[in-house]
Amino acid sequence: MIKGYWFFGQNPLQSLGNSKYLRNVIANLDWLVFDDMYMTETASFWDAPDMRDKASEINTECYFLPIASLFEKNGTVINSGRVMQWRYQAIEPRGDSKWDLEAIWLVHQRLRQLYEEEGGALPDPILNAKWDYAGDDGKPDMRKVAWELNGYSTYGATEDFENGTPKLLDGYSKLKADGSTASGVWIYTGYYGNPDAPFDPAQQNVGRRLRDDPDGLNIFPKWAFSWPANRRILYNRASCDMDGKPWREGLAPVEWDGEKWVTNDVPDFVASKTDSDGNTVAVEPNNKAFFMNWEQNARLFASTLNDMPLPEHYEPFESPTENLLNGAGSNPAMLFNSYDSNKKGTSGTYPIVATTYSFTEHWSSGAETHNAPVLNEMMPTQYCELPTELAQEKGIENGDDVRIFNDRGSIVVKAMVTKRITPLTVNGSKQYTIGIVHDWGWANVYTHGDITNDLVPGVGDPNSFIAENKAFLVDIEKA
Amino acid sequence: MSELAIYFDSSLCTACRGCQASCKVWNELPSPIDFDAGKDTFAGTYQNPPDLNKDTRLIITFKERERENAYGIDWGFGRRACMHCTDAACVEVCPSGCLHHDTDGTGFVVYDVDKCIGCQYCRSACPFDVPRHRGVGVQGAGIKIDKCTACIDRVRHDRKPACVGACQPGALDFGDRDEMIAKAHERVDALKAKGFEDARVYGETEMGGLHVINVLKYDVSMYEPLPDKPAKSPLVDVLSKVAKPLGAVAAVGVVGGLALTYALAHGYHRDKLYYDEKNHDVIDTDTGEVVKHIDKEAGER
Numbered sequence: 001m002i003k004g005y006w007f008f009g010q011n012p013l014q015s016l017g018n019s020k021y022l023r024n025v026i027a028n029l030d031w032l033v034f035d036d037m038y039m040t041e042t043a044s045f046w047d048a049p050d051m052r053d054k055a056s057e058i059n060t061e062c063y064f065l066p067i068a069s070l071f072e073k074n075g076t077v078i079n080s081g082r083v084m085q086w087r088y089q090a091i092e093p094r095g096d097s098k099w100d101l102e103a104i105w106l107v108h109q110r111l112r113q114l115y116e117e118e119g120g121a122l123p124d125p126i127l128n129a130k131w132d133y134a135g136d137d138g139k140p141d142m143r144k145v146a147w148e149l150n151g152y153s154t155y156g157a158t159e160d161f162e163n164g165t166p167k168l169l170d171g172y173s174k175l176k177a178d179g180s181t182a183s184g185v186w187i188y189t190g191y192y193g194n195p196d197a198p199f200d201p202a203q204q205n206v207g208r209r210l211r212d213d214p215d216g217l218n219i220f221p222k223w224a225f226s227w228p229a230n231r232r233i234l235y236n237r238a239s240c241d242m243d244g245k246p247w248r249e250g251l252a253p254v255e256w257d258g259e260k261w262v263t264n265d266v267p268d269f270v271a272s273k274t275d276s277d278g279n280t281v282a283v284e285p286n287n288k289a290f291f292m293n294w295e296q297n298a299r300l301f302a303s304t305l306n307d308m309p310l311p312e313h314y315e316p317f318e319s320p321t322e323n324l325l326n327g328a329g330s331n332p333a334m335l336f337n338s339y340d341s342n343k344k345g346t347s348g349t350y351p352i353v354a355t356t357y358s359f360t361e362h363w364s365s366g367a368e369t370h371n372a373p374v375l376n377e378m379m380p381t382q383y384c385e386l387p388t389e390l391a392q393e394k395g396i397e398n399g400d401d402v403r404i405f406n407d408r409g410s411i412v413v414k415a416m417v418t419k420r421i422t423p424l425t426v427n428g429s430k431q432y433t434i435g436i437v438h439d440w441g442w443a444n445v446y447t448h449g450d451i452t453n454d455l456v457p458g459v460g461d462p463n464s465f466i467a468e469n470k471a472f473l474v475d476i477e478k479a
Numbered sequence: 480m481s482e483l484a485i486y487f488d489s490s491l492c493t494a495c496r497g498c499q500a501s502c503k504v505w506n507e508l509p510s511p512i513d514f515d516a517g518k519d520t521f522a523g524t525y526q527n528p529p530d531l532n533k534d535t536r537l538i539i540t541f542k543e544r545e546r547e548n549a550y551g552i553d554w555g556f557g558r559r560a561c562m563h564c565t566d567a568a569c570v571e572v573c574p575s576g577c578l579h580h581d582t583d584g585t586g587f588v589v590y591d592v593d594k595c596i597g598c599q600y601c602r603s604a605c606p607f608d609v610p611r612h613r614g615v616g617v618q619g620a621g622i623k624i625d626k627c628t629a630c631i632d633r634v635r636h637d638r639k640p641a642c643v644g645a646c647q648p649g650a651l652d653f654g655d656r657d658e659m660i661a662k663a664h665e666r667v668d669a670l671k672a673k674g675f676e677d678a679r680v681y682g683e684t685e686m687g688g689l690h691v692i693n694v695l696k697y698d699v700s701m702y703e704p705l706p707d708k709p710a711k712s713p714l715v716d717v718l719s720k721v722a723k724p725l726g727a728v729a730a731v732g733v734v735g736g737l738a739l740t741y742a743l744a745h746g747y748h749r750d751k752l753y754y755d756e757k758n759h760d761v762i763d764t765d766t767g768e769v770v771k772h773i774d775k776e777a778g779e780r
Contacts, residue, residue: 359525360495373510374500377535378527380517398523416523419545419552447515 004031007042008100009067011365014041014441017469018458019451020409021341023048031061035103037069038367041441041451048451049442065103068093075101075142076149076191076206078227084191085224086207105133105140132161143192143199146206150192151175151183168195171229187228205230214264217253221265230266237269237289244285256285269296306462307333316471317459320347321427333462342457343407350406350473352390353433356452357470362439370444382440382449383414386476390432391417394478401479404436406472409454411436412479434476480583483690484656484682485629485640487558488666490675490696491650494525494539494556498642498651502537502560505630505641509534533613536560536627537642542701555701558651558693560642561609561627563587565687568711569601569610572718577624586656586690587629597622600718606686606709629690659692666694685709 005026013023023045026032034043041048043064046055070077072093078084093099098106108131115126133148135141144161151174152160153167160166170193175181183189190205197203210222219232226232233239236253240246244256253265260282261271269291275281288296301309314331315323323329336342361379362369369375384402396402398417403410413436424431440449455474460467503510511517522529526541540557567588570578577594578601581587601610601624614621630640638644639653652659663680670678677698682689686709699707752770753762761771 373512373516374503377510377517378496378499379525380527381515381521383521383523399521400523414518414521414523419543420554445514446512447518 002029004029004033006033006035008035009037011036011040011042011367011441013045014365014451015438015453016458017453017456017467018341018408019456020048020050020454021458023051027051027058027060029060031063033063033065035065035067035100036367037067037097038371039064039443040365040367041443044443047442066095066097067103068097068099072097073099073101073142074201076146082226083224084188084206084227086201086204088201099140101140101142101145132158143201146192146201146204147198148182149184149188151181151186151189154180154182157182164198166195166198168193168198170194190229191225191227215250217251217264219253219265231268232265234268235290236265236267240285242285242287307331317342317457317468318345318347318350318471318473320351320353320431320473324427331462334468335460335462335465337459339458342459344457345406345473347473350475351432352474352476353431354404354436354455354472354474355433355470356436356438356456358439359437362437364439365441366439366444369439370447373446376446380447381414382437382452383416384437384476385416385418385421385435387421387423387432387434388417388419389423390434390476391415394476396476396478402476403479404434404455404474404476406455406474408457409451411450411452411454413437413449413452434474480585482584482586482656483629483634483654484563484586484659485643485691486652486654486659486662486694487691488650488652488663488694489556489558489702490666490670490678490694491648492539492556492558493648493650494541494554495647496539497645497647498558499535499537499539501641501645502627503535505633506536508536508625531559531609531611531626533611533625535611536625540702540704542703544701553697553701555697557702557705558691559607559609559705560691561588561629562607562682562686562709563627563629563690564606564685565689566711567686568604568606568715571711572600572604572715574598574600581631583635585629585631585634586688587631587634588690589628589631590624590626592623595622595624597624604712604715604718606706606711608704656688656690656692663692663694670694670696681705686711 013019013026016022023041026045034040036043043062045051046058046062051058070087071090074087074089076084077087108129112126112129114120115123120126133140133144135144147161147166147168151169151172153169155167157166169175169181169183170190172183172186172189175183175186175189192201192204192206194204201207205225208222208224211220212222213220221230221232233253239252240255244254244261246252246255253263254267254271255262261267263271269289270283272280272282290296290298293299303309312328313323313325315321315329317330317334317337319330330337358364359379361375384404386396386402391397396415396417398415400415401412402415403412405411421433421435424433436452436455438452440447441451442448453469455472456467456469457472458467502508517527520529521527524541526538528535528538531538537558537560540555540559542555542557543552545552563586565586567578567580570580570588573579575594575596575598577592577596578588578590581589597612597614599610599612599622602608602612610624610626612622612624614623630638630642633640643651643653652662660680660683663683667678667680675696677695679695679699681693681695681699682691695702699705753764754760755762759773759775760769761773762768763770
């Protein structure tokens with residue numbers, strides 16, 4: 001039984017599919033904590049246009065914790081290209097806002113105190129949690145958290161954390177399964193692994209800013225750190241043929257020179273080994289390019305996926321056509337597709353395929369970017385791109401208000417009539433597609449719009465749990 | 480300083496409009512903060528605001544058309560801002576000496592806003608319809624010009640204009656005008672070799688030579704409202720030879736008229752104040768009363 005929910009800097013009641021359903025069911029919780037810089041659609045879910053009038057009937061107790069922005073705290077930032085950089089605090093947090101970590105820290109301390117004084121269910125994880133990250137000022141010290149993530153030798157670690165003398169490890173190969181080492185995230189090991197300067201991020205891999213670029217490959221191996229093991233390009237063995245010769249001369253992160261591997265990047269394969277005399281010797285080129293697999297080869301037939309051993313095409317949850325390739329329809333292992341809340345529509349009722357996307361000026365749910373007036377000026381309102389032919393059929397002019405709807409929801413946005421989206425011919429018939437931007441909601445102080453994700457089903461991929469937000473059925477009319 | 484130019488390659492532009500935002504930020508030009516500002520005038524295009532305005536010196540224009548003999552569309556992205564003409568009609572007609580070519584010889588058309596009398600001849604004269612004006616006032620006296628200055632404040636300190644610094648795909652560049660022209664020709668040749676027959680350099684000879692060198696990927700109609708052959712309006716001669724002197728007289732006349740109006744206004748009294756430099760006091764000349772003490776030590780001015 002889930003009683004409460006703590007949101008950290010996310011806005012799922014705006015960004016998840018089937019939002020209207022979600023914001024209505026979330027009102028059944030006993031308590032909610034919102035930890036954010038802005039009062040988002042999630043943090044003010046009761047203020048949705050369809051819930052405002054009955055807000056007094058909601059019994060959920062809500063807390064809003066104002067949180068410091070990225071310029072008001074230090075720590076590690078990681079991009080989707082796996083590069084981790086240390087970022088320093090520029091200014092003090094405004095007002096009473098705090099770092100996320102400090103918010104958790106204070107709640108943990110209080111919880112622990114209550115458990116000590118009054119006891120409670122399952123006390124062990126609370127009372128025995130390792131939580132020795134306090135800095136000199138009594139607040140959490142991000143550098144100590146970095147030690148924890150990086151990994152260290154556990155011998156004398158309690159004193160080490162107190163005295164600032166952690167025995168940090170410089171790579172994940174140093175981690176052992178016998179309890180002699182610890183690491184919060186093994187793939188990060190080495191990012192903060194210099195034991196000589198545990199309090200100086202600038203002397204750690206994550207804080208370095210060297211611009212060396214061997215052979216001009218734009219790899220920059222000494223700029224910060226890339227997990228795992230500072231590998232900048234994964235599967236880099238595949239940049240060469242079977243004999244270790246680059247597929248394209250001058251653009252190879254690794255290359256076999258006849259005697260050894262020349263490396264501009266950390267090899268993502270077994271490039272050397274220790275022989276029986278204890279010497280390090282080069283491993284000659286072979287067909288083993290994927291060493292995280294036990295057989296070190298690429299797989300065409302995979303046993304690890306929940307829905308298939310081979311790649312297969314499936315139609316989305318809602319589709320205007322049957323699956324012409326294999327007759328299977330949508331993915332049989334799809335998550336949550338049997339839930340009534342998804343209110344599956346058919347192309348008979350909702351003949352138009354819709355997709356959603358963002359655009360340059362606004363990011364995600366728009367909580368931050370809608371607070372920059374210059375960005376609002378460059379794209380002042382929520383819109384839907386639709387084909388010229390469809391607009392003519394429905395009597396819609398450029399800039400008109402249009403209503404887009406299905407059984408899950410109904411939104412009103414501005415029309416952007418364009419030739420960029422052309423009708424397709426699917427299974428012999430003409431098929432219209434429209435594209436709706438999803439960066440608006442009711443909570444912003446400068447602009448407002450409907451929640452595009454009200455229209456989207458709440459189903460997902462059975463392996464990655466990634467939501468299927470980008471293809472569903474709707475109808476459209478002039479508002 | 481040699482002649483400089485901003486370079487714009489429409490074929491590399493992705494229309495991210497980082498230049499547009501960067502221009503406003505550097506030049507401290509405000510954006511509307513009214514609730515849902517711009518929603519009602521939204522015309523179903525990415526081109527926002529729809530045109531230059533009193534607080535917007537640069538926009539990217541959007542124009543699309545279906546291809547005649549191939550699948551898909553052409554999408555033209557144009558850079559709409561002051562072109563910094565050599566034969567600048569605005570400079571020619573400006574009656575007050577407000578608009579002028581930068582005195583360092585860069586070729587950029589800049590202005591001394593204190594000299595602007597709000598006549599707006601420059602906008603009428605501009606073949607690109609660029610200059611905009613802000614403010615209201617008696618007889619136009621409070622109206623002031625606003626347009627691109629090629630960030631002359633940055634250029635004088637060896638920095639690129641703000642728009643150029645913001646460009647990620649490398650569509651914008653900045654440097655010696657001759658170099659920019661050479662670069663543009665090289666690019667146009669490459670585009671033509673790829674089959675873009677209408678590609679051209681825009682700015683080498685137009686209006687005596689612009690200080691914005693454009694590489695146009697498509698024909699000029701894809702960059703509306705850019706004129707194919709910009710020309711000085713016949714009105715310019717009239718304005719500069721006849722109206723300009725008149726305008727100057729009118730400007731004096733406006734000031735004189737205002738003074739007269741003030742003097743005649745019944746009951747109007749302006750306090751005559753005197754600043755005592757020794758004691759940092761502002762003193763009313765008539766009564767001798769200290770109206771305000773300026774605390775220099777506390778940083779007051």
